[in-house]
Amino acid sequence: MTDRPTLRTFIAYVHDRPGVLARIAMLFRRRAWNIVSLTVGGTHVAGLSRMTIQIEADDDAARRVEANLYKLLEVLWVKDITREPSIKRDLALIKVKADATTRAQVLQLCEVFRAKTVDVSQEGLVLEITGTEDKIQGFLEVLRPLGVIEMVSTGMIAITRGAEAPPIEAWLNVGHDRDDVGDDEAAE
Amino acid sequence: MAREEHADPAAPALRARRTGAQILWEVLRQEGVEVCFGYPGGAIMPAYDALLGYPEIKHVLVRHEQGGAHMADGYARASGKVGVCIGTSGPGATNLVTGIATAMLDSVPMVAITGQVSSKLIGSDAFQEVDIAGITLPITKHNYLVTRAEDLAQTLREAFYVARSGRPGPVLVDITKDAQQASIDYVPHTRPVRLPGYRPKHALHEEQLAKAALMIAEAHRPLILAGHGIVKSEATRALLAFCEKTGIPVASTLLGLGGFPASHPLALGMMGMHGEAWVNHAIQESDLLIALGMRFDDRVTGNLKTYAVKAKKIHVEIDPAEINKNVKVDLGIVGDVREALQALLPRVEPKARKPWSARIHELRGDSAVRDIQNLPDTGHLYAAHVIHDLWRLTEGKALVVSDVGQHQMWEAQYYRHDYARKLITSGGLGTMGFSLPAAVGAKFAKPGEEVWVIVGDGGFQMTACELATCAQEGIKVNVAIINNGFLGMVRQWQEFFYDGRYSATPMKSPDFVKLADAHGLVGLRVTKRDEIAAAVAKARATEGTVVIDFRVEQEDSVYPMVPAGADLHDMIRRPSPLVEKADDP
Numbered sequence: 001m002t003d004r005p006t007l008r009t010f011i012a013y014v015h016d017r018p019g020v021l022a023r024i025a026m027l028f029r030r031r032a033w034n035i036v037s038l039t040v041g042g043t044h045v046a047g048l049s050r051m052t053i054q055i056e057a058d059d060d061a062a063r064r065v066e067a068n069l070y071k072l073l074e075v076l077w078v079k080d081i082t083r084e085p086s087i088k089r090d091l092a093l094i095k096v097k098a099d100a101t102t103r104a105q106v107l108q109l110c111e112v113f114r115a116k117t118v119d120v121s122q123e124g125l126v127l128e129i130t131g132t133e134d135k136i137q138g139f140l141e142v143l144r145p146l147g148v149i150e151m152v153s154t155g156m157i158a159i160t161r162g163a164e165a166p167p168i169e170a171w172l173n174v175g176h177d178r179d180d181v182g183d184d185e186a187a188e
Numbered sequence: 189m190a191r192e193e194h195a196d197p198a199a200p201a202l203r204a205r206r207t208g209a210q211i212l213w214e215v216l217r218q219e220g221v222e223v224c225f226g227y228p229g230g231a232i233m234p235a236y237d238a239l240l241g242y243p244e245i246k247h248v249l250v251r252h253e254q255g256g257a258h259m260a261d262g263y264a265r266a267s268g269k270v271g272v273c274i275g276t277s278g279p280g281a282t283n284l285v286t287g288i289a290t291a292m293l294d295s296v297p298m299v300a301i302t303g304q305v306s307s308k309l310i311g312s313d314a315f316q317e318v319d320i321a322g323i324t325l326p327i328t329k330h331n332y333l334v335t336r337a338e339d340l341a342q343t344l345r346e347a348f349y350v351a352r353s354g355r356p357g358p359v360l361v362d363i364t365k366d367a368q369q370a371s372i373d374y375v376p377h378t379r380p381v382r383l384p385g386y387r388p389k390h391a392l393h394e395e396q397l398a399k400a401a402l403m404i405a406e407a408h409r410p411l412i413l414a415g416h417g418i419v420k421s422e423a424t425r426a427l428l429a430f431c432e433k434t435g436i437p438v439a440s441t442l443l444g445l446g447g448f449p450a451s452h453p454l455a456l457g458m459m460g461m462h463g464e465a466w467v468n469h470a471i472q473e474s475d476l477l478i479a480l481g482m483r484f485d486d487r488v489t490g491n492l493k494t495y496a497v498k499a500k501k502i503h504v505e506i507d508p509a510e511i512n513k514n515v516k517v518d519l520g521i522v523g524d525v526r527e528a529l530q531a532l533l534p535r536v537e538p539k540a541r542k543p544w545s546a547r548i549h550e551l552r553g554d555s556a557v558r559d560i561q562n563l564p565d566t567g568h569l570y571a572a573h574v575i576h577d578l579w580r581l582t583e584g585k586a587l588v589v590s591d592v593g594q595h596q597m598w599e600a601q602y603y604r605h606d607y608a609r610k611l612i613t614s615g616g617l618g619t620m621g622f623s624l625p626a627a628v629g630a631k632f633a634k635p636g637e638e639v640w641v642i643v644g645d646g647g648f649q650m651t652a653c654e655l656a657t658c659a660q661e662g663i664k665v666n667v668a669i670i671n672n673g674f675l676g677m678v679r680q681w682q683e684f685f686y687d688g689r690y691s692a693t694p695m696k697s698p699d700f701v702k703l704a705d706a707h708g709l710v711g712l713r714v715t716k717r718d719e720i721a722a723a724v725a726k727a728r729a730t731e732g733t734v735v736i737d738f739r740v741e742q743e744d745s746v747y748p749m750v751p752a753g754a755d756l757h758d759m760i761r762r763p764s765p766l767v768e769k770a771d772d773p
Contacts, residue, residue, distance in 0.1 A: 015385060023325060030326045060512045067509035073330050073350065076385045171384045 005056040007036065008082045009158050010065065012051040013043070013168050015074040020049070023072050033057065033065060039155040045168060048076070052157045077166050085161040091130045091154045093118070094140065097147030098125045106146060113139045124149060206374035208337035208367045209238035212301070215344040216245060218376060221272050223632045225250050225259035229276025230316060232303030234368035248632070248661060251653035253280050255625035257287020258651070261296050262589060262629030265612045266637075268422070270297045270351050271629060277303045278316030281362070282323065286619060288358045289327040293616025294443060295416065297356035299347050300328075306366040307335040321362050329357030337370040341377050349381040354388025355507040356420065390506070390522045392531050399519055400478075400502050401535035404434060407476035407500075409544045412438045413459065413488075416615070417481015417506060418447030419608045423526035427480070428452070430529045434536050437548060439467045441482050442596075443615040446605035451584075456548070460488040462597040465748045465759055466551035472757045473547065474499045481505060481525040484514040485616070490756035504528045558747070558764040561602075568741045569717055571595055571670045575602040575642065577720045578668065587630055587637040589613065589665075591623035591647035594676035597746045599642045621650030627665045628657060638728070639664070645671040645697045652703065658733040659707045666727045667735045669700055672742045680745045684760065704735035713737045 014020050021040060028035050037054040057065060062080055069078045094115075098106045099122070106125055110117060113135065119126035129139055133156060140148065206214065212235050216224070223246040228236040239247055250256040253275040260271030271291075275284050281302040291298045305314040321333045330350050332343050340363065347359040404410060418427055424447055431438055431454050438448045439459045448455055457464040459471060468490075471477065477499045482488070484503075489495045492514060501517040503510075504525050511520035521528055556562060560572045575598050578586075584606055590599040590613040605611050612630055614622040623643045631639045648669050658665060670676075679693040704711030710730050712723045714737070727734040747762035 019321070022322070026325045060516070063511075064509055064513060067507075067511070070387065071329075071507070071509055073383060073385045 003058045003060070005058050005061070006082075008055055008057045008062050008065075008080060009086070009088070009156070010051075010053045010055075010069070011079050011081055011158060012053060012069055012075055013077040013166060014049050014051060014072075015076065016042070016047050016049045017074055020074045023074065024051070024053075024069070027068055027072065028055070031064075031068065033061070037155040039157050041157070045172070048168060048172075052155075054156060076171060077168055079166070081158060081160055086158050087161060088132055088156055088158045089130050090133050090136050090156050091128070092136045092140075092151055093153075094127045094129065094143060094151040095149040096125055096127060096143050097123060097149060099123055102146055106143070109139070109142055113142075115139060203373055203375045205371055207234065207238060207369060207371050208340050208363065209234040209369070210241065211337060211340045211372075211374055212344065212363070212368070213238055213242040213245060214374070214376065215341050216272065217242060219345070219348045220269070221245060223248060223263065224272035224274055225256040225263075225629065226274030226301075227253050227256060227276065227280060229278075229280045229303065231277035231305055231365045232274065232280070232301075232363075232368075233276075234365060235274070235301075235303065235363070238368075246632075248628070248657065250625070251656050252651065253283035254287050254621070255628075255651050255654045255657065257284045257298070257300060258290065258619075258622050258625035259629035259632070260298050260300070261287060261291045261294075261622075262612055262626030263633045264291075264296050264298055264356075264629075265294075265626070266587065266609055266630035267633035268420075268609070269633070270299055270348055272299050272301065274301045275303070276316065277305055277320070278318045280316075281318055281320035285323060285327065286617075288324055288360065290614050290617045290619040290622060291358040292327045292329070294614065295356050295420065296358065297351040298358040299344075299351050300358060300360045302360065302362045303368070304333065304362045304364045307364045308366070310335075310364070320360065324360050327358070328360050329355075331360040331362070333362045333364075334367050335364045337367050337372045340367060341374065345377055346381050346383065350383070350386065354386075390508070390524075392521065392523045392528055396519060396521050397528075397531050397535060400521065400532060403476060403500055403502060403519065404436075404478070404536050405539065408541060409474045409547075410434075410436045410476040410478060410541070411456075411470055411474040411499075412436050413441070413471075413477055413479040413482055414438050414444040414448050415441045415480060415482020416443035416447075417504075417525045418444055421481065421506075421524050421526040422608070423481070423529055424448065424608050426526045426529035426533070430533055430536070433533065433538055435538060435541065436478070437470070437545075439463070439471065441485070441488055441615070442600055442613065444482060445600060446608045446611050449606040450604035451606050458600050460485075460756075461490070461750045461752070462600070462746050462748065463750075464601070465555050465761065466548060468748075468750065468756045468759060469551050470548055471496050472498075477501045479503045479505070479517070480529070483507075483510045486514070486752075489515060490750045490754055490758075494755040494757075496756075558762045560762065563764065565717075567716075569715060569739065570744055571598045571672070571738070571740045572602050572744075573717050574668065574670060574714075574720060574738045574740065575599050577717070578640065578642075578724060579603040581721060581724045582638060582640070585638065586610070586640045587612070587634060588640050588642060589623045589627040589630055591641075591643040592618045592620045593644045593647060594672075594680065594744075594746050595642055595644050595670035597677075598670075603642075620644075620647035623647065624651050624665075624667065625654045625657075627667075628654060628661075628663065631663050631665055639666065641665055641667040643667065643669055644676060645669055645673065645700075646675045646695055648700075649697065655704070655707045655709060655733065655735070659709055662732065664731065665733050667733065669735065669737050670740055671697065671700070671737050672740050672744070673697070674742060676744075677746070679743070680749075683743070683745065684749070685751065700735055700737040704733075710734045711737065713739065715739045
């Protein structure tokens with residue numbers, strides 16, 4: 001347990017409906033919680049989106065983030081996976097200067113970082129790298145002296161290790177009133 | 189998931205061609221709506237036209253949509269049912285905003301229906317177009333934009349279900365004009381609403397109840413903090429049983445007043461910024477606070493760092509997001525407060541705590557000598573006199589709707605509420621202008637009750653236009669204006685904290701007696717204490733709404749007072765010649 005704010009990672013399953021992102025963004029804004037990273041994408045279940053949210057929060061605030069997310073009708077399931085064994089990935093596309101004299105050097109760095117070359121032109125390369133934020137930052141730093149033209153990254157996505165599944169489909173099919181979920185975390 | 193699947197296949201005989209506008213009223217009728225408060229306009233006209241076909245639903249024409257929202261709010265608080273208000277698009281919708289926020293902060297079940305420009309025009313900055321769903325995102329429990337008649341019935345049923353279940357709150361349904369106009373085959377939906385992402389109910393956990401019982405058994409100076417949740421979950425009897433078995437005294441929040449009878453020997457009265465001194469001291473000296481259906485608002489706690497530091501805390505609350513929000517608690521129990529009290533009752537034991545009772549009794553005695561009721565008569569008319577006399581004359585049985593400011597605190601101190609749902613006031617948002625329209629709504633909910641509005645001269649003028657609604661509807665509420673010629677609470681803060689610099693607080697008002705007269709209503713004026721009883725008797729005997737202008741002492745202050753952010757025990761007390769003389773060596 002800690003009462004100092006640390007970086008927290010939440011995953012949230014939400015109905016894919018208009019305005020969901022606005023509701024979630026509004027909740028964080030209204031409670032003055034600063035979003036470090038927020039990614040949204042589709043899932044293997046039609047009609048559901050999955051969010052990975054990173055914020056700075058202490059244990060109490062983290063519990064309240066979860067409880068407040070649950071108050072939104074579109075939110076089906078929330079989990080704080082900060083302390084769970086999990087895989088966290090960011091994907092970045094980096095456009096870097098590379099002419100005949102420097103191209104070999106860039107490609108060598110790509111190999112070290114296991115990045116892929118996805119576009120080649122006379123004066124530059126577009127590189128694709130996946131990994132943790134640290135790894136991407138490290139790659140960016142070594143490329144910088146060569147001339148980074150532009151970069152884009154997805155923000156972090158996360159999934160827990162193992163075969164445990166969120167009970168999403170059960171809720172959608174059965175539609176019970178979820179008496180059993182979430183209380184324990186919220187009420188200590 | 190197709191919405192149509194909710195239609196009951198067993199009822200094909202009920203299938204009929206209906207417009208969206210008709211479906212709106214069909215669902216309202218199905219939800220048991222008897223009365224709604226609204227104001228027509230372009231984008232809601234189809235609904236108003238269809239209303240003529242549903243005479244069993246009473247519509248009250250308000251004078252401003254804010255009043256309509258407060259009426260729906262007052263109706264909901266007095267009845268426990270969902271209140272309904274209606275406005276058109278654009279300004280009609282934005283005028284509802286203050287009323288919706290008021291309901292949100294006090295967890296009042298309300299459905300607000302707004303017209304919206306046709307779906308083809310949305311996003312074009314059309315005439316009277318405003319994104320009311322966007323505007324009300326942070327002040328509604330949930331909201332909807334409906335653009336198809338096919339979605340209307342299911343959405344409205346969800347709206348009522350969400351508004352009334354769990355921790356109640358306002359839900360807004362914005363309906364485009366074309367969705368109101370379209371005709372579809374309609375079959376009433378009768379299946380229960382099913383919302384996979386919504387969980388209003390929380391089961392109680394055995395181990396938490398056992399832990400609570402143990403904490404209570406071990407406590408020497410326990411105190412119950414009873415909030416609005418007691419009223420909302422109809423937990424008065426459960427609380428009485430719990431207190432009488434355990435002998436634990438009860439302090440109330442402003443909105444909790446009446447949830448536990450004020451005349452009960454274990455009732456302490458109101459806590460917080462203008463709470464009774466003995467209550468605040470008792471909280472600070474307590475070793476166990478049992479918070480029931482309240483949320484540790486800053487007006488209740490004062491400085492959080494010094495708040496009840498000696499006390500362990502149990503927090504029973506229906507909204508998990510409230511646990512540990514402001515005050516860290518030792519045990520959070522998420523659930524309905526009535527169910528929690530009923531579950532705890534067999535687990536707790538009677539225990540005599542004589543030193544604690546004696547201490548509270550001692551704290552009470554100190555306050556009595558500072559009470560304005562016990563101070564020598566100066567010939568001035570004080571608000572406390574008016575409210576105390578009103579309590580006596582109505583035998584404490586009136587349904588009182590107070591506004592916001594000094595009079596609201598005096599009401600809380602001097603009108604001793606023995607019954608739940610007999611005090612309606614804007615606690616969380618502190619909305620001036622709330623009282624008159626909320627009283628209209630309360631009167632529609634409880635036509636047999638004697639309804640009194642207690643309001644300041646400032647707040648009254650914010651929604652005084654609703655006197656015309658009272659006159660048109662022929663309803664009777666009694667309006668007691670506590671008229672001190674100032675925005676009294678701000679003036680008091682200026683006196684205490686801004687060197688008495690009265691910036692923008694002196695207020696010149698119209699002649700309220702003539703204002704009542706202009707509406708065809710009776711107006712009375714009282715300037716001396718011995719005139720109170722006759723005026724109250726006249727008001728009670730008069731048919732229709734009566735306005736009484738009580739000209740009270742201009743620069744009186746509410747005591748005790750915990751300055752904002754100060755320690756709860758650090759109160760400014762009423763200066764008393766009795767106390768000062770006694771302190772003199």
